[in-house]
Amino acid sequence: MSGNDSAADVRTLVVDDEQEVADAYALRLRSYCDVETVYTGEAALSAVADTTVDIVLLDRHMPGMSGDDVLSELVERGYYGRVVMVTAVDPGIDVLDMPFDDYLCKPVDREDVRAVIDQQRRILAYETLGEYFSVEAKRTVLEAELDEKKHRQHERFVAVAERAEQLETRARRLMADDDILDRFEGINREEM
Structure with missing residues (x-):
């Protein structure tokens, strides 16, 4: 969509x-x-x-x-x-x-x-989007701050990463305008 x-x-x-x-x-x-x-x-x-x-x-x-x-x-x-x-x-x-x-x-x-x-x-799209933003922000900051080997081996991190991917896919399918997802991904969450 x-x-x-x-x-x-x-x-x-x-x-x-x-x-x-x-x-x-x-x-x-x-x-x-x-x-x-x-x-x-x-x-x-x-x-x-x-x-x-x-x-x-x-x-x-x-x-x-x-x-x-x-x-x-x-x-x-x-x-x-x-x-x-x-x-x-x-x-x-x-x-x-x-x-x-x-x-x-x-x-x-x-x-x-x-x-x-x-x-x-529309309601489900925004609910999904909200959950995705929360999960993806956590995944992104951990990925930036932790050693790659450490987060890739951590069971909870892997589960969060998989959930973020599922939510993003569903949000993009349900959203009439997925530009908001692209703008979210453009935010730098790493240390400067």
Whole structure:
């Protein structure tokens, strides 16, 4: 998505037990973002475990594992992405305790589902960018100050370096304007 303002590289998972509904949302998103569709909560958890999913559009009322159960499991597993409940279940006071990022009541038209994807993409991009800046600043300063052999053999340093690389890749994919990443990399963090 470098240099443009679209959601083309956003990886979206549509989860709804009503196949026709899930497929309709996926069709609305197909030319807009990278979209996958599953029809059960269990399949949703497998999809998130198998690949990077940026945004989950999740139905609340499903047989077997409900959307609420999927949401809880995603939190427990440390899912790093955004969850939008897209459901016919009228929200009650219980939603105050639920860790979702947005809530859309069905039916949702094409423009609204695309708008929520773009909004959540932007939020996730900036969250990822913030984490990347923090991790990369630590990596850069340690790399500049420590002997190369010492930091390359240190398990925690290697883990931080790998995390920085993952975050940078994801931020560049999600950001409409990745110039901010280039400006960050241009800052000298070494001793003068």
